[in-house]
Amino acid sequence: MASQDSFGAKSTLDVDGKSYEIFRLDAVTGEGLDVASLPYSLKVLLENLLRTEDGADITADDIKALAGWDADAEPDKEIQFTPARVIMQDFTGVPCVVDLATMREAMEELGGDPSKINPLAPAEMVIDHSVIADVFGTPEAFEKNVEIEYERNRERYQFLRWGQGAFDDFKVVPPGTGIVHQVNIEHLARTIFTREVDGELLAYPDTCVGTDSHTTMVNGIGVVGWGVGGIEAEAAMLGQPVSMLIPRVVGFKLSGDLPEGSTATDLVLTITEMLRKHGVVGKFVEFYGPGVSALPLANRATIGNMSPEFGSTIAVFPIDEETTKYLELTGRPAEQLALVEAYAKEQGLWHDPDAEPRYSEKLELDLATVVPSLAGPKRPQDRVEVSKAATEFDKALADYTDDKDATATLSLDGQELEIGHGAVTIAAITSCTNTSNPSVMIGAALLAKNAVDKGLARKPWVKTTLAPGSKVVSDYYERAGLTPYLDKLGFNLVGYGCTTCIGNSGPLIPEVSAAVNEADLAVTSVLSGNRNFEGRINPDVKMNYLASPPLVVAYALAGSMKVDLFNDPLGKDTDGNDVFLKDIWPSPAEVEATIAEAINSDMFGSSYTDVFQGDERWQTLPTPKGDTFAWDVDSTYVRRAPYFDGMPDDPEPVTDIEGARVLLKLGDSVTTDHISPAGAIKKDSPAGKYLAEHGVEQRDFNSYGSRRGNHEVMIRGTFANIRLRNQLAPGTEGGVTRDFTRDGEVTTVFEASENYLADGTPLVVLAGKEYGSGSSRDWAAKGTALLGVKAVIAESYERIHRSNLIGMGVLPLQFPQGETAGSLGLTGEETFSITGVTELNEGHTPKTVKVKAGDKEFDATVRIDTPGEASYYRNGGIMQYVLRGLLKG
Incomplete structure (x- = not known):
């Protein structure tokens, strides 16, 4: 609750005899302050500031800045937002x-x-x-x-x-x-x-x-x-x-x-x-x-x-x-x-x-x-009208093959089959985007019923999966009597989770995978998800299309992106007549009537009554007890983090950075995906070697994502992206650098870091514009800190990565306006010293610090932008700051 209330906003709201304390938005008045016409979202942020005003991190001036928001101005005012959960x-x-x-x-x-x-x-x-x-x-x-x-x-x-x-x-x-x-x-x-x-x-x-x-x-x-x-x-x-x-x-x-x-x-x-x-x-x-x-x-x-x-x-x-x-x-x-x-x-x-x-x-x-649409073959914003999908697929195919007529034959379920480019090998009702939406989920099931009633079946080469967003979906399918029809078309429940959309599609049908790879076919997936980037869905599938759940079912029946769903038949009925999409597409009235009949609030109540309890598997997992966790020293998934090792009760004074070497010299638009470990773990990578040394077979390496609780794996994957270009080691690509403890020899970033840490040498990273944009953010900063990097000097930062670096005790600095590593003549081979950092010990943040690199000197802007960030940095990071506060509180 606010320790200050500069606008007298605190009030009471009575609802059905119950009294709640609230912070009134209409209390914020004054010249140039117009709360009533603010967008909804900014009113929510304004209430947040009113309720958390403390005179330090959140001030009356912050509240006025938000209430007097200039819709046309470029963002430059920073505020502190405290989420409810x-x-x-x-x-x-x-x-x-x-x-x-x-x-x-x-x-x-x-x-x-x-x-x-x-x-x-x-x-x-x-x-x-x-x-x-x-x-x-x-x-x-x-x-x-x-x-x-x-x-x-x-x-x-x-x-x-x-x-x-x-x-x-x-x-x-x-x-x-x-x-x-x-x-x-x-x-x-x-x-x-x-x-x-x-x-x-x-x-x-x-x-x-x-x-x-x-x-x-x-x-x-x-x-x-x-x-x-x-x-x-x-x-x-x-x-x-x-x-x-x-x-x-x-x-x-x-x-x-x-x-x-x-x-x-x-x-x-x-x-x-x-x-x-x-x-x-x-x-x-x-x-x-x-x-x-x-x-x-x-x-x-x-x-x-x-x-x-x-x-x-x-x-x-x-x-x-x-x-x-x-x-x-x-x-x-x-x-x-x-x-x-x-x-x-x-x-x-x-x-x-x-x-x-x-x-x-x-x-x-x-x-x-709005007309029926798909998006693909590789970005969610590349919308294609269904009426033009077959034609547009044919145009896009030229980017994937020189032989547009290539085919492959395979034997499945006793049938000899031929598939070509555009074959739909995955049809997945998946992901959070649509599986919460009864209109499209019921629509897909009714379409499946109508198809089965006509005698249609999915094409044998299509892997069909159903992964709803919650058990409620399964409940209303059951209640509407629609589950058997989805099952008949192969859309059996595979799990309640993200599955296909995050690349957890599992393997294709083995015979299909072999045929696709042998003939190098550009086959497709159709999924009701939100991500369809290249290589994301399945390694065998080159082209991916986002679609509504009913269209996913339709493409499973059609079996190919080359089929024009509006004009070509999907198959034949039991009498041998052609069946078109319009013959099985459910009407809005049919969908609405089924929803009204099959869904009620009791279903949600029963599905969520014991939502945190789990099934017998979860309840019988052998689980350590106690306030502190009993770490398994042999675990390769979950290890005690090293951030507090040897931490004293009070923070030691911050020091200037002396005798530092450059770990990486990077260009513009280096994202957190370049920095943070992601995807599969390669056998010959530092992380792969670590797992092998700990007795893990390659088939059990799993992914960096699944091993995010083990800092030893994650450090070894930091700056290891195969597309990273380190200008310190020209002509290379991937997680390599030059190690100046070994006469500048080229080695992995991790191995160089180990040598620098053993030598007591602090490290810096040099970078260009927009350093740290993108997602996968936490380990981008954690990995940087654990590699021994004390400062990053960039031309500009993505806001969140900059604050995350401070949260891990890494100093973000910015080259002087208009200057770059190149214009200053920096090669990355210099020894760096950064002085003026110690001013932070006196309770204020210097605007600039002096950087000396070999025989070159310049003033770098300190990008610690708020008093709270200064406190985090003085404590060595946000977790250390909070821990000390709770220790003394």
């Missing part, structure tokens, strides 16, 4: 829990109470990223895939199960339950949050940050939230605010209704194309206008989910009657519904279809103009 998936969440567990031990070693280390903001994790569709097309697929998942991930799951019991305010949704974003909107999100603070019951907008970029799905129910890196998520869990610039806000006006035959997926692909073209990176997008009221909540969530694909930070819908209807449907209690409506109306957060808030930029779409 944190949501995680298992790949990115495991390191967060490792750090909390390690902090507990450090607290104990410093003589403090380890149980003090707990999330200060509620944290919830959904295990959904580890299931792979190894088995498909059989009634046993789900059980078998879950069994394999537990075998592969037992150590990680035991650790998370310990965390579930050891930490307060930390909950884990076990495997086989649902996709993080669907569980979030169906159960975890509050829309209006309540929390008891110092004996008072506060009510305020639900906000969140999540360790998955598609956290934005929750924007569909009026929750301002977005994806962040693990360091920011940990900071938020520990009560620290997230630094952000007050953004530009793009208003997207909706009018009209979707026409018959067009789905939410078609709408979101149209919006993605429009917003990518417009340019919304780093901006908020907010939907308004009369068309919002006509848009079902599930469609709003589908649009919010795709925010990363069009590049915005959020894509939010305001609260209205549709929001409360959805909250009621999904089993939220009556008291919560009443609070959401009363609070939103009291604070000016309730949607007015006729209002026109002030926006930085505006776009408009008439929903009636």
